[in-house]
Amino acid sequence: MTLILEAVVFGILTGGVYALMASGLTLIFGVMRIINVGHGALVILGAYLSFALLRSANIDPFVSLIITMPAMFALGVVLQIVFIRPLKEDREALSVLVTYAIALGIEGLLGFLFTDNFVQLNAWYETASFAVFGFHIAYVYVFGFGLCLALLGVIFLILYRTTFGSAVRATMLNRTAAQLVGVNVDRVSAIAFGIGVATAAAGGVVFGMTNAFNPGSHYDLISRLLTIIVLGGLGSLRGAIIAAVGMLIIEDVTAVVISPVWASFAFFLLLVVVLVVRPQGLYGIRVRERI
């Protein structure tokens, strides 16, 4: 029983990181109607950037976000303008190919620079822990969870308390109508992509401190993130957050109750079950448009 309770707590704590990463992904989908298959690779890129700063300048991974998040934001804006904006027809299919190419490019580049050996971000709080109800929680999980919660709060503030946020939400609801009332949807798209990529950098730091990673780790990540956003309903932030935490709890509990090798499988199985009952996901609206 204690083991299961521990698994639930860890599920919530790690779920926070996935909630942040999935939020970026679902925001990008909501604004541009594209699937960013490169999101996992961008998370790994963020982790490697912090890794490089840690190794070369001994900068704490969390502190390094002050440098990497703006850099990744700029990268996101550039990627959107150069590769996503030119896509006109067949956006969903072509965007998958383009963002997959971005993922391959990042994987190849990281493999060339850092080899494909597994690395991990280290800091004193990664191993130090404190006891709650008889089990130990490493500080890094709590810090990571706090960071993700704070960043999610910032995203919600931007979306619901600023003029730019209104423009983003208008674009998500109806791109053409938003354009008609004077929203510069191209600018909104570029900035939204930048925000999504910047959150990937933050997610990358937390992921990199709690997991060993290599350039190929993005496959595992993106398959989970995509599953989460479909489960939550494409384009729904609330859905992504709830789905992320729910999925991670189920995964961790499965690892304890059945076996760690089936943990990821339970994750995907939940998606199948939900799709049979509710094809649009938890908070999604039924897709009635053409591909």
Next chain:
Amino acid sequence: MRSVVNVRVAKWAALVLLVALGVSLPLFESDPATVNIAVFTVMYVGLATAWNIMGGYTGYVSLGHAAFFGFGAYAFGLVLAHLGIQGGYEPFVFVPIAGALTVVLALVIGWIALRTRAATFVIVTIAMMFMVQLLAENLTGLTGGGSGLSFPVPPWSGDFFDTPFYYAMLFMALVSLAISWWIRRSKFGLGLLAIRDDEDKALAVGVPAHAYKLTAFMISAGLVGMIGAVYGYYVTYIYPQYAIDPLVGISLVLMVFLGGLGTLWGPVLGAVILEPAQLWLAYNFGASLLYLVFYAAVFLLVILLLPRGIVPSVGDLVKRITARRAVGPPDTAPTTVAGVHSP
């Protein structure tokens, strides 16, 4: 009328020439390295053509076809092991069994995945592929898990080894093409194209959309499964992460887009151009992960320069030239309907 007949004769002549060229290739090229490239190229011709039956005709983009490819290979290997078949020509007889098993898997996956549309469908197929990969890894008693599954080793040696596999792959590619051609001309194919253009309207005029989509999905998957079976026998040892490789699933999609989505010959053209290029990159830069950067560059160039594919773009060009010749230079370029392209 006369010119129509001539065009048809020319088309058949070109087809016969192409097939003759394909069939005779190993006769004048015996270098195993070249035949090896030919095996993989013809394999992708078949895969891309089979994928196009679903992705091109109905517009449902599946990124999970690698699951059917790997499943076909595993199913084939297990059938051969179970029946105790020795290496040689005999195993090829059992390839359709692998295809049939893959069709059953496609029925299950399709039934669930086809409840969704557009972007959700794309993502669900990706998730399904990772599920199949996890199963191949975790069901160690059946698949051997991470240590792989072995096939009977064929008795052929040296220069001849690749040749039977080349013909098997060529046969599968021709079967895929024949089925694709037949579907395009049939009422069934017309229904699929209607689903691609507007599914709700197609439903409204009485196209049994769900049954049609599922059928197309199963045909497409079955062909891919059979090609996967031949692949498994060719490489003699399969592992979950190589047999069910996301890169395979996405490469064949790129080939279809390069050649022309929903056209008969587009996938063939795309595979013949891209696969040798990818193999060349892998042979020359495969030591480091840098070859992935080159892959990425090829991907991006193809999509940004030719988003509609070669066959439709060339088709438009030809139409524009012939139209100009017929009525003199028009004031404005004639607009062509992008929906249906002649194969």
